[in-house]
Amino acid sequence: MTGYAIVLASGELERLQAVANIASVAAVSDVPVDVFATMDGLEAFDVETVENKSFEGGAIAKAMLESTDVEIPLFTESFGRAKEMGPFAVYACELSMDLLGKSVDDYVDLFDGVLGVSGFLTKAADKQVIFV
Amino acid sequence: MSETQIPPDVTVDSRGAGCPGPLMDLIGKIRSAEPGTVFELLTTDSSSKHDVPEWVEKSNHEVLDVVERDGYWSIFVEKH
Numbered sequence: 001m002t003g004y005a006i007v008l009a010s011g012e013l014e015r016l017q018a019v020a021n022i023a024s025v026a027a028v029s030d031v032p033v034d035v036f037a038t039m040d041g042l043e044a045f046d047v048e049t050v051e052n053k054s055f056e057g058g059a060i061a062k063a064m065l066e067s068t069d070v071e072i073p074l075f076t077e078s079f080g081r082a083k084e085m086g087p088f089a090v091y092a093c094e095l096s097m098d099l100l101g102k103s104v105d106d107y108v109d110l111f112d113g114v115l116g117v118s119g120f121l122t123k124a125a126d127k128q129v130i131f132v
Numbered sequence: 133m134s135e136t137q138i139p140p141d142v143t144v145d146s147r148g149a150g151c152p153g154p155l156m157d158l159i160g161k162i163r164s165a166e167p168g169t170v171f172e173l174l175t176t177d178s179s180s181k182h183d184v185p186e187w188v189e190k191s192n193h194e195v196l197d198v199v200e201r202d203g204y205w206s207i208f209v210e211k212h
Contacts, residue, residue: 025152028159029191070150070177085160 003032003087005124007131011040013061013075015132020075020082027086034127035079036120037111038093041132043100045092045107050076076108083110091115091123138196138208140172141165147176147204154180155187158209162193165211170196173207181205 004026008019023033037045044055053065053074064072073081082088089112092104097114104111115123144161146154154175162171173184184207185195196208 021152025155025159025187028156028163029187067150069148071148071153072150073153081156085156085163 003034003127005120005127005129006033006035007120007129008035008037008041009039010132011044011056013044013055013057013064016041016044016055016075017061017064017072017078019132020078023088024078024082027082027088030086032087032127033082033089034120034123035088035090036093036115036123037090038096042093042096042107045076045110046102047106047108050074050108076110079110089113089123091120093120138170138172140208141169143172143174145174146180147174149175149177151177151179151183153177155184158184158207159187162209162211167211169211171209171211173209174204175207176204178205181207184209 006019006023023035027033055061079090090110092107092111092114094114094116104114142161144157146157154173154177158171158173181198188195188209193212194210196210199206
């Protein structure tokens with residue numbers, strides 16, 4: 001096993017933040033991480049969604065967005081930082097984009113490429129897969 | 133070892149940042165430092181006093197001390 005392949009299929013902010021935190025620390029510790037954003041997990045990266053912070057979520061998500069005492073970077077910022085510091089890549093699901101008639105340009109500028117299932121499985125072949 | 137015996141070469145002030153911000157800040161600094169460099173990480177995040185030493189030990193660096201101060205912690209780390 002040489003790292004983690006994370007399938008990010010949820011648009012809930014709590015899950016997005018948890019993935020960002022764990023994946024970031026792994027990547028900056030030189031543990032390779034590939035994130036495959038699919039379904040609602042990809043839509044959370046939509047430019048307007050991120051700008052308006054209009055994420056799904058419950059009490060923890062609300063607390064994170066409203067927190068003034070504790071500085072909590074949004075998952076997109078954590079992903080960006082991890083990409084600068086370690087072996088961390090983010091891929092967008094082609095099917096999800098096709099369903100909504102979108103291109104990768106409709107999402108924040110974090111993605112290293114667009115993958116289908118076969119492409120993701122190739123990336124994941126030597127990694128532990130985590131489904132979120 | 134008391135805090136006065138550990139003069140840091142680099143102070144990383146992450147007070148106010150939530151987990152894993154302080155750890156990420158430390159990693160960002162420690163990676164480009166010379167071996168032997170001593171860091172003082174300042175953090176108000178209580179989980180950092182466990183989480184940072186865990187990472188430090190796993191990464192073959194050394195935790196010199198964890199000092200509780202008034203509302204925050206100082207974690208002294210030497211890069212190996």
